[in-house]
Amino acid sequence: MGLLKLISNRISTEWKEKFNKNIDYLNDLEKKLSDQDKSTNSRIDNLVLHSGGDSPNEVVDARVNNKGEIFDTLHGRLLEHENLSDEQISELITNAASQKAQVEQLNKAVQQIIGGYNEPINIYVSKDGNDQTGDGSQEKPFLTIQTAVNSVPLITTSSVTIWISDGVYLEDVYVNGLTFRTFVIRPLNDTSTLDPQVSDCPVKVRSIMFATCTGYCQIVGMQIVDTANSPLFQGRQYGIVNEQSGYMAISQCKFAENTKSLAYNAVYVGGTSKMNMYGSTTFINQDIAVQVRLLSEFSVGDLKGSGNSIGVYVDAATARYAKPAAGFATTENRIIGRGLIINNGQVLS
Secondary structure, three states, rough: OOOOOOOOOOHHHHHHHHHHHHHHHHHHHHHHHHHHHHHHHHHHHHHHHEEOOOOOEEEOOOOOOOOOEOOOOOHHHHHHHHHHHHHHHHHHHHHHHHHHHHHHHHHHHHHHHOOOOOOEEEEEEOOOOOOOOOOOOOOOOOOHHHHHHHHOOOOOOOOEEEEEEEEEEEEEEEEEEOEEEEEEEEEOOOOOOOOOOOOOEEEEEOOOOOOOOOEEEEEEEEEEEOOOOOEEOOOEEEEEEEEEEOEEEEOOEOOOOOOOOOOOOEEEEEEOEEEEEEEOOEOOOEEEEEEOOOOEEEOOOOOOOOOEEEEEEEEEEEEOOOOOOOOOOEEEEEOOOOEEEEEOOOOOO
């Protein structure tokens, strides 16, 4: 509907009606335009960020970012910002994952250096175990004794025990540079009735060495085998060695393979180490049953066994033992340098 023209010159009711309709139409049109103007302003307000330049009529619209970069469309600016945000979020996630991995690696390294406090560390080894998938628990034991040793922290105030299931382990076990309260290598099964003089030990191993460790170590119920392939230490092959490693106890162990044709020490204690032997530990047909060197000390109640070439070899060290039974060794002892052997107690006054 448009405005109505006044055709007649008469001022009549018809004329008034047309005039009033025109007024109503204009009023309606003004209202519509006003509403549209408000709607348009509202839409512009949603797009305009702020006024710019010298004139308030100059506006910075939503296509302009905070750096003043102008995009063809608002969609283009939003897309650029969202893509950048996605990249930054992705980078943050990647960095967080990397930092998590680094923290886990650091924690693992710390655990390898410093172990648990006071809680005993029990590690299990079995011929049915696995060094790759095992964790040293009784349910998932390791396959080798050395892997069990390698899992012990460098420093721990805990007591460490490696429990070994019956079997033959042709390993040269090496415990080096650890600090612990106690470190025990022993069979899993009960050894309370084990007598190496009359029976073999349940666990057999080629050699065991403790070197530069701090703490008390104990080896129980081990039988040394495969001596021909044992490693060298200071020019001689060996069964059990304690070198600069504090105090060691050997109980119920057995050395029965003939080593007389080898340069072989069944047991060696050297440096400032100390060793006590008990539990009927037995030596049969050994080249040297026990070698004690360089300020170290060795003590045993009774030397058990027979057929050995040299019983106790003392080189600038001290050995305490009761005189063994006849037949223990062809040469009961050999003293080098200022070595000292004590067979009986003495009261000095």
